[in-house]
Amino acid sequence: MTLIDGKAVAEQIKKEIAEEVSRIVEAGGKRPHLAAILVGHDGGSETYVAAKVKACEVCGFKSSLIRFEDDVTEEELLAKVRELNNDDDVDGFIVQLPLPKHISEDKVIETIDYRKDVDGFHPINVGRMSIGLPCYISATPNGIVELLSRYNIETKGKKCVVLGRSNIVGKPMAALMMRKGYPGDCTVTVCHSRTANIAEECRQADIIIAALGSPEFVKADMVKEGAVIIDVGTTRVPSTKTKSGFKLTGDVKFDEVAPKCSFITPVPGGVGPMTIVSLMKNTLLAGKKEIYK
Ligand code: GUN
16 A cells, blocks of 8 residues: 655645746746735635645745735626736635635635636636646645655556546546546545445446545445545544544545555655645746646
8 A cells, every 4th residue: 555645746846836836037037926814814725825825935926915805896806807917927726715605705705817717627627627727726635646756656547536626626526537548447436425336336347536524434345456545625623633633534534445546645645745846836837827828
């Protein structure tokens, strides 16, 4: 069994990005600039955005953090999005989700210029991804594909079961695993809360990508010997063993599943660290105007 070390891969990629940024800047090019809009003071969002700003620093990017209180109106927020769309210094930007209930996330996402949508959430990027055109791919699926590729995990002709059908993970993940080329060329089954026999579907899988948000859902008797297991779950489960009082728990019952696997990602330290790196990769592409001129 090989433990997939997302933390180490993420550090390596950030180093590669920083080296490329140095070369760009030394050659007189523009330092990539990522802006992030954060609304309110949600603990999780504060942590994520702080980590994104820190990663920008490590990669040698310029970053801007734009804050609004959670009583900001939808129109005020949309006005800022339009301003960033038109700001030539900003290569890419994100609006951290979730947003307060009185603001339509769909409307905000659709207002972002798809050419600066480094989250890959805009329908144009989602659509282009699903038909295999160059685009920004959203962070988690992009990070998973990168892990599969850095560990040379065979995907061609394999049966891949994706657990979960969210717009951010399950759906794009399924599209990427079935696309032509590597990593891809899988036969993909997407399972969700209404799937008739998830355990049986999982037992058929060469690769399981678990993104249900259901702690320790995948048990040993659902996994074929030699399977590849990618665990996207990050549920905070109360724990007496940690200082914070909770433990980040994946969708896979790691201790009993790991011995059966050829490869498995741990939680934490597997997929998680790769997601921010994916955003950094997209920001570098945006800075280089590599996808959209
Ligand atoms: N909230 C949780 N994950 C994400 C993400 O990848 N991007 C944004 N903008 N918000 C999030």
